[in-house]
Amino acid sequence: MCGGVLCSALVAAQPPAVPVETILVVPDQVDIDITAVGDLRADEQVTIRAEIPGRIAQLNFSEGQAVKEKQLLVKLDDAEYVARLEESNAAVKLSEHSFSRTQDLYNKKLSSRQAYDEAVALLEQDRARQSLERVLLAKTRIEAPFSGIIGLRYLSQGAYVRAGDDIVEVVKVDTLKLDFQIPERFLPQIQVGQAVSLQVDAYPATSFPGKVYAINPHLNETTRTASLRARVENPERQLLPGMFARVALTLKQRDQAIVVPEQAIVPQGNQVYVFVVSEGKAKRVPVTLGVRLTGRVEVLSGLSIGDELVVSGQLKLRDGAQVLQLPKPSPQE
Structure with missing residues (x-):
C-alpha cells in the first residue's frame, strides 16, 4: 500500500x-528461385518444301490459318506424273506377259536359263520403276506433318517450284519450348519436372508456368552453364516463338x-x-x-x-x- x-x-x-x-x-x-533469361521456341516447326519439280496447281490454305495433321496444303500439277505412272503400268503388264511366256518355254526345256533370268530381271526392273512413279505421283500432294499454324507463304499458285524450294512454314504453338541456361553450381538441385515461370515484355503483368523436361548432358565449356529446356502450355497463343523470356526456376519449396x-x-x-x-x-x-x-x-x-x-x-x-x-x-x- x-x-x-x-x-x-x-x-x-x-x-x-x-x-x-x-x-x-x-x-x-x-519458393527458393533462381532467375535466368531464355528464348521461346516452337514445339514443332517445319518449312514445307517441294520434293519434286512442278507447277503449283492448288494452295489449300490461308496465311495464319490453323491446320490439322495430314491436311492437304499444296497440290502440284500431276499430269506428267500420272502419264509416267500409266507408262510404267503398261511396261509392267508387258513384262509380266513376257515373263509368263519365257517361264513356260523354260519349263518345257525350249528356252535357255539366260533368257529366263533376263525376263525375271526385266519384270523386277519395270516393277521397281512402277513403284518409283507411284512415289513421285504421291509427292504432288503436300500435307501438313502435324497440327499447327500456317506462316507466311513464299510462293503463289501457278508458280513453278524446283525440288527443295520453300513454300510455307507450319508452326505448332499450342505448346512452346523454353530454352535457358543456369550456372553449374545449381545442377544438384535441378531435376526433370521442376516448375518454372516466365514473363515476356508483351505481357509484363502475366506469369506463365512451365516444367523442365530436358537437361543437356554436357556443360557449355566457355560459360560453365547447363542448358535446360522446359515445356510451356500456350492454349491462348499469347506467347510466340522467338520471344525473349525472363525465367524463374523453383529450386525448393518450404x-x-x-x-x-x-x-x-x-x-x-x-x-x-x-x-x-x-x-x-x-x-x-x-x-x-x-x-x-x-x-x-x-x-x-x-x-x-x-x-x-x-x-x-x-x-x-x-x-x-x-x-x-x-x-x-x-x-x-
Whole structure:
C-alpha cells in the first residue's frame, strides 16, 4: 500500500504504453528461385518444301490459318506424273506377259536359263520403276506433318517450284519450348519436372508456368552453364516463338516457413531483431533471415508460429516496454 500522493507519483513516473500494430505469425510457403533469361521456341516447326519439280496447281490454305495433321496444303500439277505412272503400268503388264511366256518355254526345256533370268530381271526392273512413279505421283500432294499454324507463304499458285524450294512454314504453338541456361553450381538441385515461370515484355503483368523436361548432358565449356529446356502450355497463343523470356526456376519449396513484412525487421549493428508482444510488453528477439521476397522476408529462427509480431511502432520500442495494441484493420478496410 502507498499513500495517495506517493501512488500518484509512481503512476506518473511510469512511461506511457507505446501504441503498436501487430500481426499473428502464421505458416507460409516460400519458393527458393533462381532467375535466368531464355528464348521461346516452337514445339514443332517445319518449312514445307517441294520434293519434286512442278507447277503449283492448288494452295489449300490461308496465311495464319490453323491446320490439322495430314491436311492437304499444296497440290502440284500431276499430269506428267500420272502419264509416267500409266507408262510404267503398261511396261509392267508387258513384262509380266513376257515373263509368263519365257517361264513356260523354260519349263518345257525350249528356252535357255539366260533368257529366263533376263525376263525375271526385266519384270523386277519395270516393277521397281512402277513403284518409283507411284512415289513421285504421291509427292504432288503436300500435307501438313502435324497440327499447327500456317506462316507466311513464299510462293503463289501457278508458280513453278524446283525440288527443295520453300513454300510455307507450319508452326505448332499450342505448346512452346523454353530454352535457358543456369550456372553449374545449381545442377544438384535441378531435376526433370521442376516448375518454372516466365514473363515476356508483351505481357509484363502475366506469369506463365512451365516444367523442365530436358537437361543437356554436357556443360557449355566457355560459360560453365547447363542448358535446360522446359515445356510451356500456350492454349491462348499469347506467347510466340522467338520471344525473349525472363525465367524463374523453383529450386525448393518450404511449406511451413515464417515470412514477415520487411518493415518488422529492426537492424542494429551486425544483428537484426523483431519485437513480439507477450503479456502486454514488448520483447526484443534476435532473428536469422532467409530468402528476401518482394516486401517480405523469411525468418529462419527466432520467431514461432502464433507469436504476435510488431509491424508498426517498433522504432519507439525498447525491450520490456508496455505496449498498446491497436485494433487490427478489418478485411474491408
